[in-house]
Amino acid sequence: MRAQTGALYAKITAERSANRFGVDVLQLSDISPAIDFQKKGGYELHVSPEHAAYKPAYQSTPAGHFTWAGVTFAGIAYNRSKVKAEQAPKTWKDILSATHKDGISAKLSTSGMQHMQWYTLRKLYGADFWQEFAKQRPKGFDSRAQLFDRLAKGDDRVCALAEYGGYTLFKEKGAEIDFVAPPDGLPATPALIGVVNRAPHPEAAKLFVDWALSNRGQSVYQTQTILLYGSVRTDAPPMATGKKLADFKLLFPSDWTDFQASHGAFVKEWNALMGL
Amino acid sequence: MESRARARRLWPGPRLVSLLVGGAAAVLVLYPIAFLLQASLSVGDPQARPPEAYGLGNFADLPRYGHIFANTVSVAVAATVMAVVFGFVMGWILSRTNVPGRGALEQLMALPYYVTPLMGALAWSLIGSPSGGFLNQVWRAVGGESHLIDVTTPYGIAWVMALFEGSVAFVMIGAVMKSMDPALEEASQVLGAGRLRTMLRITLPLVLPGVLGAAIFVFAEMLGSFSAALVLGLPSRFYVVTTAMYQLVSQYPPQFPRAAAMGVSLFGVMFAMVYVYRRIIRAGSYATITGKAFRPRVMDVAGLRWPLLALCGAYLGIAVVLPVVTLLYASFQRLATAFPRASNFTLANYETALSLDAVRTALWDSLLLGLGTASIGVVLMGFLAWMIYRSRLPGVGAIEYVLMFPQAVPRLVFAFGMLWAWLIFPIPIYGTLWLLLIAYLTVFLPLGLRTIAGVMLQIDRSLEESAQMCGASWGYRMRTVTMPLLRPGLIAAWLLLFIASVRELGASILLMGPKAKVITPTIVESWFSTSTELTAAMALLQTLAVSVALVLLFTMARRATQPAGE
Numbered sequence: 001m002r003a004q005t006g007a008l009y010a011k012i013t014a015e016r017s018a019n020r021f022g023v024d025v026l027q028l029s030d031i032s033p034a035i036d037f038q039k040k041g042g043y044e045l046h047v048s049p050e051h052a053a054y055k056p057a058y059q060s061t062p063a064g065h066f067t068w069a070g071v072t073f074a075g076i077a078y079n080r081s082k083v084k085a086e087q088a089p090k091t092w093k094d095i096l097s098a099t100h101k102d103g104i105s106a107k108l109s110t111s112g113m114q115h116m117q118w119y120t121l122r123k124l125y126g127a128d129f130w131q132e133f134a135k136q137r138p139k140g141f142d143s144r145a146q147l148f149d150r151l152a153k154g155d156d157r158v159c160a161l162a163e164y165g166g167y168t169l170f171k172e173k174g175a176e177i178d179f180v181a182p183p184d185g186l187p188a189t190p191a192l193i194g195v196v197n198r199a200p201h202p203e204a205a206k207l208f209v210d211w212a213l214s215n216r217g218q219s220v221y222q223t224q225t226i227l228l229y230g231s232v233r234t235d236a237p238p239m240a241t242g243k244k245l246a247d248f249k250l251l252f253p254s255d256w257t258d259f260q261a262s263h264g265a266f267v268k269e270w271n272a273l274m275g276l
Numbered sequence: 277m278e279s280r281a282r283a284r285r286l287w288p289g290p291r292l293v294s295l296l297v298g299g300a301a302a303v304l305v306l307y308p309i310a311f312l313l314q315a316s317l318s319v320g321d322p323q324a325r326p327p328e329a330y331g332l333g334n335f336a337d338l339p340r341y342g343h344i345f346a347n348t349v350s351v352a353v354a355a356t357v358m359a360v361v362f363g364f365v366m367g368w369i370l371s372r373t374n375v376p377g378r379g380a381l382e383q384l385m386a387l388p389y390y391v392t393p394l395m396g397a398l399a400w401s402l403i404g405s406p407s408g409g410f411l412n413q414v415w416r417a418v419g420g421e422s423h424l425i426d427v428t429t430p431y432g433i434a435w436v437m438a439l440f441e442g443s444v445a446f447v448m449i450g451a452v453m454k455s456m457d458p459a460l461e462e463a464s465q466v467l468g469a470g471r472l473r474t475m476l477r478i479t480l481p482l483v484l485p486g487v488l489g490a491a492i493f494v495f496a497e498m499l500g501s502f503s504a505a506l507v508l509g510l511p512s513r514f515y516v517v518t519t520a521m522y523q524l525v526s527q528y529p530p531q532f533p534r535a536a537a538m539g540v541s542l543f544g545v546m547f548a549m550v551y552v553y554r555r556i557i558r559a560g561s562y563a564t565i566t567g568k569a570f571r572p573r574v575m576d577v578a579g580l581r582w583p584l585l586a587l588c589g590a591y592l593g594i595a596v597v598l599p600v601v602t603l604l605y606a607s608f609q610r611l612a613t614a615f616p617r618a619s620n621f622t623l624a625n626y627e628t629a630l631s632l633d634a635v636r637t638a639l640w641d642s643l644l645l646g647l648g649t650a651s652i653g654v655v656l657m658g659f660l661a662w663m664i665y666r667s668r669l670p671g672v673g674a675i676e677y678v679l680m681f682p683q684a685v686p687r688l689v690f691a692f693g694m695l696w697a698w699l700i701f702p703i704p705i706y707g708t709l710w711l712l713l714i715a716y717l718t719v720f721l722p723l724g725l726r727t728i729a730g731v732m733l734q735i736d737r738s739l740e741e742s743a744q745m746c747g748a749s750w751g752y753r754m755r756t757v758t759m760p761l762l763r764p765g766l767i768a769a770w771l772l773l774f775i776a777s778v779r780e781l782g783a784s785i786l787l788m789g790p791k792a793k794v795i796t797p798t799i800v801e802s803w804f805s806t807s808t809e810l811t812a813a814m815a816l817l818q819t820l821a822v823s824v825a826l827v828l829l830f831t832m833a834r835r836a837t838q839p840a841g842e
Contacts, residue, residue, distance in 0.1 A: 001790070002801055004526035010323070011695065011786055015706075017325050018699035022707055022789060033528050082407075110526040139511050142526070143804040152611055153408030155511065173611045173807075174620065226806055267527055275513035276344075276523055 004110045004142060009033045012196075016042065021198040024205035025212075027069060027191055030112025032260050034192040038065045044195040046206050050213035053233045058190070066194035069212050070221045070229025072113060073188035073250055076180040077162030082154050091182045092121055095160045096132045103157035105147050108140040109270040117161055117187040118266050119259055120251040124184055130269060133160070140274040145169070145226075151177055164248075165228030168241055172225060185251040191221075191229050294663045294672075301660055302678045304718045308693030309681055315692070316536035323529050325696065334537035341520060341538065348516040351434045351505070352498035358438035359494045363445030364487060366591060368475060371453035372461070373577045375584045382450070385588075386771070387596045388443040390822050392779040392796050395815035396440030397507035398808055399599035400427045402606055405511070410602060413614035428512040436504045439595045441497055444723070444772060445490040451768035452486025452730045453479070461575060471577060486730035492549045493726040496683040499542055502782060517542065518686045525688065532692060539689035546684030550677055600816075607813040625813035635814060638793040641709060642778045642818075643825050645794065649716040650774035654766050656717065657724030657773075661732050662758065664725075666740070676725075683722035687782025690719060695786050707789030715783045720776055724769045731765030771826070778822050 001008070005028060012023055026042075028034045037043060043065040051063060058068035076089045087099050095104060107114040121129055139156065141147050144166035150156045152175035164186075167179040193212055195205045211217045218231040222239045230236075230245035238244045253259035316335070320328025338345075369375050370382045388396065403411050404427035415424040426432055460482065464474040480487070502518040509519055521538055524531040577584060606612035609620050629635055660679065664672045682690055694715050698706050705711045739761070743753045759766070781796045788794055795818050803811040 001788075002805070003785070006526045006528045006530040007786070009528060010525065010530045010532065010692075013323060014325060014695055014699060018706075020699060020706060030528055036529075108523060108527075110523060110528075112528075137513065139513060141510060145803075145805050145807060149808055150408070150511070153405070153613070155405050155408045169807075170611070175611055263528070271523070276515055276520060 005030045005033060005112060006110060009037070012042075013037075013040070016198075021196075022200060023196045024199040024201050025193065025208050026196050027193045028066075028112075029072070029189065029191050030115065031190065031192060031256065032112070032115075032263050034060075034066050034194070035260060037194075042197055044197045044199065044202065044205070046195045046209060048206070048210045048213050050210055053215075053235055054213070055232070055234070058232045060192075060194070066192040067209075067213055068190040068232050069193035070191045070218070071188050071232055071245060071250070072163050072165055072191065072229055073186040073245075073248060074113060074117060074161045074163045075167075075182060075186050077148070077151055077159045077167055077177050078180070079151050079154050079157055080176045080178055082157040088178065089158060089180055089182075092184055093125065093129075095158065096129075096136065100158045101136050104136050105139045105141060105150060105156040105159050106161040106274075107144075107147065108142055108274060109267045109276075110142060111161075113163065113187070113189045114161055114270065115263060115266045116189040116251075116253075116259075118270060119253060119262055120185075120187045123253075124251075130273060134273040138274065140270075148175070148177070151175070164230075165225075168228060168239075169225045181248060183249075185249040188248075188250040188252060190232075291669060293659075294667055294669050297656065297659050298663055298672070298675045301656065301721060302675055304714065305678055305681050305721065308690065308697040308718070310693075311696040312536050312685070312689065312693035313540060315532050315696075316540045318533040318536075321529075322531050322533050327533075334533045335541070337534060338537060338541060341517075344515050344517060344520045345541075347430065347514060348499060348518075351430050351437070351516060352495055352501070354431060354434035355437035355441070355498045355501070356491060356495040358434060359441075359443070359445045359498075360449075360487065360491045362438065362591065363443075363447075363449045363490060363494075364480075364483075366446050366588065367449035367453050368479060369584050369588055371450050372458075372475075372479060372575055373581070373584060374574045375577070375581050375588065377585070378574075381585075381588050381592070384592050384596060385446055386443065386775075387592075388440050388599075389447065389772070389775055390779075390826075391440060391599070391819050392781070392799065392815055393437075393440045393501070393503035394507065394781070394796070394800055394803065395603065395812070395819070396599060397436055397504040398803070398811060398815075399603050400432070400436045400439075401507050402602050402612060402808065403427070403598065404432065408613075410605075410614040417615070428508050428514070430514060433504050433508045433514065436508060437498055437501050439599075441494075441501050441504070443595070444497065445494050447768050447772055448490040448493065448727050448730055449483065449486055451727065451764045452483045452734060454764045458575070465575075471575065471580070474575075482734075485733040488553055489726045489730045492553050493683065493722060495549065496546055496680075496722065499545065500683070500686040500782075502686065502688065518688065521686060521689055525692070535689055536692070539685035542686075543681065543684045546680055547677060550680050554673065554676070600819075603812040603816055606809050607816055609809055611807075612809055612812075625810045626817075628810055629814045629817055632798075634793060634798055635795070635817070638795040638798045639818065639821055641793055642795040643821065645709060645712055645716060646774040646777040646822075646825075647829075648713050649720065649777040650770045652713075653717055653720060653724050653773045654728075654770045657721060657769060658728050658759075658762065658766055660721070661725055661728040662754070665729055665732050666737070666758075679721045679725055682719045687719055687780075688785070691715070691783040691786040694718070694783065698787075707792060709792045711787055712784060712792055712794065715787050716777045716780060719780070719783050720773055723776055724773055727769040727772055728762065728765045731762055731768075735761050774826070774829075775822065778818075 015022060038060060045064040047064040051059060054067055060066045076095060078088050089095055118130060144163040147159050148166040148170040151159045152170045162179060170177060193209055195209050199205045218233055218236055221229045222231050230239055232245065314327060317330045318327030319331035319333040366385055370378050403409055404425040406412060406423040406426045411425060412423040427436060461474050461478050464478045500518060505516045505519045509515060517538055521535040524535040607625050609616050610622050611620060664676045698711055739757055740753050743757045779796050781800060784794045785797045788797060799811060799814045802814055
């Protein structure tokens, strides 16, 4: 089953509080619920043989609760037929340009990736950055597919949270869009996978996680177009585009505890910014 | 003789049956509502179950969403007015006049209801988005400036809601009109009233309970409408209660208490609507089916036949043909555009949709559930309608209010009440199709009840009373008098329940499990994670499957009910 993080996590925690255990493996694209789930004893400790290929930074503390199954990262994208080359954004601060007002999109506060962008760019440019962005009257959506669908059709001119996976998916379809990797870096967020405690099929769950973290599994994560994630394995092959994660300057929080603590402030500011 | 008398003594009387059925239906509704109320009063950790602390903080916080409530009411009123006007005019033309091709037109008119609201919204997004909309692309190609239409405005959203979620009004009003004695209209015309005057002064007042029932139902449906507001509202930063709630429960940590408080606050609106409805139907008699025999006849509208046919054609063109053709056109493209290159055309979307095992299984489960919900629902809701409007048993008014609860709160939120309620239920039905069946029977109680009640109110009590005077037992009266007269309403209810079940989204998203998947959430998931084009292909396949299933079911039913030798 796939759902927005909040709804999915709520369903699973409600089931578990009623002593119903129907989930084998859980993959979340937001670290806050993953840590909450770990605190609640939700994960089955499983140190996969594949962990040797993952740096400790890409594993839970202690290892075995969850692991980074992949990383998604975002730059800026724009529609070439709607934005002239000289007006195309090149840096993050360019998304504040008045030329993009009422034509720019991002994700809603349901997104872990959006939280990451809010946090990392706030660290780089200060709290006023997003208040300036609010003046653009950005439009918010739930998924990368929606963002790029609108961008490709010209309904939005610029996407301020353009995940690389979305860009490759729509580029392959022939969309007239370009991806910009601002020199200050690209906010990135992990997809966290782990075996669930009291899973109905515990051995199959462990085998699945082993496969997902293996080179074979990671090549699927890196090449399947719908939900592309880059691999953090030390020996990861390149993505379908020929690029590796290491080819991009990725932005992660230096203090994950502070990042998690900022979630409430993010939701409040982002909801207001999106007109909710 | 003695054994028959003993059997009659053992057979439960109407009071006991009413108590059992009414009580069971009330429990179905109140059990999850109790959990929802509990959540709305939770002021501790929003994720904690059961709540850590209770208070009214979530309700006190609601005024900050005042603009969202105002958006919701304005768009729901606009959509209801449009839907009821369309439903009444089309219902009158196709039920009461001799417009050519009525049978076929009537079938086609229900088509928008076969399509999931998400698909209707996607289709109109493809047609009328300011920049990428096909119509606006054509407009610019012929020299127009900017855009011709914009469906992302509140009126655009109301328009799409009226077309796809309000098409139920046509079915409900049409069923009432079919049960009307034409002698009343004929008498009006004999006395010199014109056709329009007859429609406004005779037809409209007589079908008022049906129209009001449809209006109340449609208004409540619009308050809980989700798909059109999600697809067309977000691009213009226009939030309604359902999309706001969806954001609240989808974010981490999910804000259930606040979403539940928003949902519970809608109960007040629904109570007011039911109160008004009951006051109106008590104020007058709307019986059009009396002891006097009549044959349903249509009015000869002479030269007006062709303009009325053109009106029906125009409605069908806008509500059915244009969206379906647009989706079809988009589903054969890699990236949908009004003027595609040859290389943009592909069959890949259909190949992908048909290759997904989840789609095949989900479609079958959905059809199975639709059949179960419609068949059980018609019996259950038919009985409940009789109980509320005919039985004169004490407390039936309260039961009507209770049964309207599921309509008052958006299904996504109601589904959380059901999730919490049925998770702790000792019989292990959670995660099975049985739970979805129970959920559908619960959330569609208002739909079935309103549809059948509209027709039931037209049947004069004297018919049942005459049978009673002649010594017919309650069961015999139901079987030989009430049920045959209710037939149009029951058929309409069955059809509506079947389609509503197959396209249900809000409750299914949370209650389906790995072994009980249904199709609409699968389609929505496709929209979230893939593309409009693949989603269009999947939804068209769903519509096709539903249509084929309905044709087969009606053919089989017609054969089964045909007298031998005919």
